[in-house]
Amino acid sequence: MTPLLQSTLEHLKALVGFDTRNPPREIGTGGIFDYLRAQLPGFDVTVTDYGAGAVTLHAVRGAPKRLFNVHLDTVPDSPHWSADPHVLRVTADRAIGLGACDIKGAAAALLAVANVTDGPMAMLFSTDEEANDARCIAGFLKAFPPLPPGEGRGEGSGEAGITGDTEPSPQPLSRGERGYAYDAVIVAEPTKGEAVLAHRGIHSVLMRFAGHAGHASGEQKPSDSALHQAVRWGDAALDFAAAQSHERFGGLTGLRFNIGRIEGGIKANMIAPTTEVRFGFRPLPTMDPERMLENLRTLVEPVPAEFTETFRGDSLPAGDTATAEARRLAARDLADELELPIGNAVDFWTEAALFSAAGYTAFVYGPGDIAQAHTADEWVALDQLQHYADTLHRLVARGNA
Numbered sequence: 001m002t003p004l005l006q007s008t009l010e011h012l013k014a015l016v017g018f019d020t021r022n023p024p025r026e027i028g029t030g031g032i033f034d035y036l037r038a039q040l041p042g043f044d045v046t047v048t049d050y051g052a053g054a055v056t057l058h059a060v061r062g063a064p065k066r067l068f069n070v071h072l073d074t075v076p077d078s079p080h081w082s083a084d085p086h087v088l089r090v091t092a093d094r095a096i097g098l099g100a101c102d103i104k105g106a107a108a109a110l111l112a113v114a115n116v117t118d119g120p121m122a123m124l125f126s127t128d129e130e131a132n133d134a135r136c137i138a139g140f141l142k143a144f145p146p147l148p149p150g151e152g153r154g155e156g157s158g159e160a161g162i163t164g165d166t167e168p169s170p171q172p173l174s175r176g177e178r179g180y181a182y183d184a185v186i187v188a189e190p191t192k193g194e195a196v197l198a199h200r201g202i203h204s205v206l207m208r209f210a211g212h213a214g215h216a217s218g219e220q221k222p223s224d225s226a227l228h229q230a231v232r233w234g235d236a237a238l239d240f241a242a243a244q245s246h247e248r249f250g251g252l253t254g255l256r257f258n259i260g261r262i263e264g265g266i267k268a269n270m271i272a273p274t275t276e277v278r279f280g281f282r283p284l285p286t287m288d289p290e291r292m293l294e295n296l297r298t299l300v301e302p303v304p305a306e307f308t309e310t311f312r313g314d315s316l317p318a319g320d321t322a323t324a325e326a327r328r329l330a331a332r333d334l335a336d337e338l339e340l341p342i343g344n345a346v347d348f349w350t351e352a353a354l355f356s357a358a359g360y361t362a363f364v365y366g367p368g369d370i371a372q373a374h375t376a377d378e379w380v381a382l383d384q385l386q387h388y389a390d391t392l393h394r395l396v397a398r399g400n401a
Contacts, residue, residue, distance in 0.1 A: 001382075002386065004112055004113070004116065004386070004389050004390065004393060005382065005385060005386045005389060007111075007112035007115065007116070008105075008108045008109045008111075008112040008385055008386075008389050009088070009090060009095060009108070009382075009385070010108075010112075011039070011107075011108035011109075011111045011112055012088055012095055012097070012100060012104060012105055012108035012385075013088040013097075014035055015032065015035070015072070015099070015104040015107055015108055016085075016086055016087070016088045016097035016098060016099055016100060016104055017086055017087070017088070018031050018032035018035070018072075018086075019086060020032060020072050020073045020074055020099065020127060021073070021074055021075070021076045021077070021098075022053060022073035022074065022075070022076075022127070022128065022129075022130040022131050023076065023131070024053075025052050025053030025054075025128075025131060026053055027053040027054075027055055027072075027073065027127045028049070028053075028055065029047050029049050029055055032072055033047055033055060033057055033125075036057050036059075036111070036125060037057070039111045039114070039115065040059050040111075040114060042061055042118070043059040043060060043061045043114070043121075044059070044060045044061070045057060045058070045059045046058045046059075048139060050128075050135040050136060050139050051135070052128075052131075052133065052135065053073070053127060053128060053131065054126070054127060054128035054131070054133070054135035054136045054139075055126070055127045055136070056124060056125065056126045056127075056136045056139065056140055057123075057124070057125040058122075058123075058124050058140070059114075059121075059122070059123045059124075059125075060121075060122045060123075060180055061114070061118075061119075061120060061121045061122070062119065062120030062121065063120050063180075064120035064121050064122040064180075064182070064401050065120070065182065065183045065184070065400075065401070066122070066182060066183060066184045066185070066186055066400075066401055067122045067123070067124055067182045067184070067185045067186070068110055068121075068122065068123045068124070068185075068186050068188065068392075068401070069123075069124045069125075069126065069137075069185055069186070069187045069188065069351065069355070070103055070106045070107045070110065070123070070124075070125060070126075070187075070188035070366075071103060071125075071126045071127065071128070071129035071130070071136075071188075071351070072099075072104060072107060072125050072126065072127050073126075073127040073128060073129060073130045073131070074098050074099035074102065074104075074130065075102075075130050075374050077098050077376075078376050080376035080377075081098075081376045081377055082376070082377055083096075083377075085097060085098035085378075086098060088100065090382075093381060093382055093383070094379040094380065094381050094382060095379060095380050095382060095385065096377055096378065096379040097378065097379075098378060099378070100368075100378055100379055100380045101190050101367075101368040101369070101372040101373050101378050101379060101380040102189070102190055102368070102370075102372075102373035102374065102378065103188050103189055103190060103366055103368070103373075105366075105367050105368060105380040105384075105385050105388075106188035106366045106367060106368075106388060107125060107188070108385075109367070109385060109388050109389040109392055110123055110188075110392060112389055113389060113392040113393050113396055114396075116393070117393065117396040117397055119396045119397055119398075119399050119401065120396075120399060120401060121396050121401050122180065122182065122401070124140060126140075126351075129351055132204065132310070132311040133311075134313075134351065134354060137351050137354045137355070138354070141354070141355070141358045144180070144181075144182070145358060145359070146182070146358060146359040146360045147181050182360070183334075183361065184331075184334050184360060184361040184362060184363075185352070185355040185360045185361070185362045186362070186363060186364075186365050187350055187351055187352040187355065187362060187363070187364050187365070187366075188364075188365065188366035189348070189350045189352075189364050189366050189370070190366055190367065190368035190369055190370045190372070190373055190380075191343055191346070191364050191365055191366050191368075191370075192343070192367075192368070192369055192384065193341070193365075193366075193367060193384055193387050193388060193391075194340070194341050194342060194343030194365070195331075195335035195338075195340040195341065195342050195343060195363050195364070195365045196316075196343050196344075196345065196346050196363060196364040196365070197250075197316070197317070197328050197331045197332055197335070197342065197345070197363050198249070198250045198252075198285055198315070198316055198317060198328060198345035198346075199315065199316045199345055199346045199347070199348060199349060199350060199352075199353070199364070200252065200256060200282040200283060200284060200285070200315055200345075200346075200347055200348070200349060201282060201283050201285070201287075201289060201312075201313055201314050201315035201349065201353065202280065202281075202282050202311070202312075202313040202349040203280060203281055203282075203283070203289055203292075203293065203309060203311070203312050203313075204278070204279075204280045204309070204310045204311040204312075205278070205279055205280065205293070205296070205307065205308065205309050205310065206276070206277075206278055206306070206307075206308045206310050207230075207233075207276070207277040207278075207279070207304040207306060207307050207308075208226075208274065208275070208276050208277075208304060208305050208306040209226040209227075209229040209230050209233070209264070209274070209275045209277070209302075209304050209305060210226055210273070210274060210305035211223065211224050211225045211226035211227070211228075211229065211271060211272055211273050211274070211275075212224050212271065212273060213266075213270060213271055213272075213273040214270070214271040215269065215270070215271070216268070216269045216270055216271055217269070220271065222301070222302070223302045224271055225271045225272050226264055226265075226272045226273060226274050226275035227264045227265045227272035227275045228272070229275065229300065229302065229304075230262055230264065230275040230277050232300045233277070233299055233300045233304070234259055234262070234277070236299040236300050237257065237259065237279070237296060237299060238257070238259075240257075240295065240296065240299060241254075241255050241257035241281070244287075247284055247286070247287065248284075249284040249285055249286050249345065250285075250344065250345035251344040251345050252284055252345050252346075252347065254284075255281060255282070255283060255284070255287070255292075256281060256282035256347060257279070257280075257281045257282075258279060258280050258281070259277065259278075259279045260278050260279060260280060261276070261277070261278040262275065262276070262277050263275065263276045264276060277304075278310075279296075281296075282347065282349065283315065284315065285315035285316070285317065285324055285345075286321065287315075289312070293309065313349045313351075313353055313354070314353045314354070314356070314357045315353060316350065316352050316353040316356050316362070316363075316364070317331065317353075317356045317362075318353055318356040318357035319356075319357070327356055327361065327362075330361045331361050331362065331363040334361055334363070335363060335365075337400075338395060338400055340365060340391070346364075346370070348370055350364050352364045366388065367380055367381075367384035367385050367387065367388035368380040368381070368384055369381075369384075
């Protein structure tokens, strides 16, 4: 085991030991952030609390060109773990612990590399990626929008501190005032050590159907039972999703669609007056989400009484067809410059899409396999951690970070 991997595992043991499950969204500016601050001597560190467990730590050394982003929150553990999920276990080939794969392993490697290099480096740690409430990245982008094309990089240094407001409203800094400017953002998620340039979007929707309560013995019109309306809609929605199977983009196929919850009705002999449906879909970058939402809303008559999009994450790259392709090519050129292998597009969503939508060149790159994320006894392969840490070390040591 190399010293760099040993250091990475020591940091990973500490990071896994902090409970950052999301929900319940009980993450503050202490705990794991106290640990991070202590590991980053020589960095300008700013911690910002956006409320509801959404906290960022922005650490900068020198004048880096790229920002590494990694989330520290995890999903809740399941009852099927074979040991304490917050105690890291290291075997001959893997590190096992809650968040080890998704994606505290990357955070640990960043800390290890930061401590054995002195080159320019910038990191953004966040804690709300698993919350479907993207406060952290949205807040960061208000303070650090990308520079317009062709404009130079800012100079200067940030100022350490903690913002405790529950709804901070950082103001965008002008080109002369801003302390840092980045050309690109590299978002850590489990991609098996490949640069991923494209992935699906994600949309979550809440629907409510309205009917009329009554005795179930009589003849019913289609609009009488809210539950019948929901079932008819569900049948049509599954057919609609299946009809998209011919769509293709970058190795991805069709539409990912899931009805996650149906709740309504009172008992078998009563007509259901209300029914609530929650569903989600993951479109390809070439699919128009607005048109898809309208198609899903109007699949059956009567249309739902309420149809509310509760979360939206754009595809990567973001933008219309021409803009998205230009951003994909820019990300490919950067991955080539950094000598990173380029992987296929993926089905899962990442916050790289938020940076892309804001105008940053962005791609996804991290250790681990998404198949291990969110599972009991979640693990990351040691050779994946070693390769990721070695790559980070090369980039920082050569001044390419």
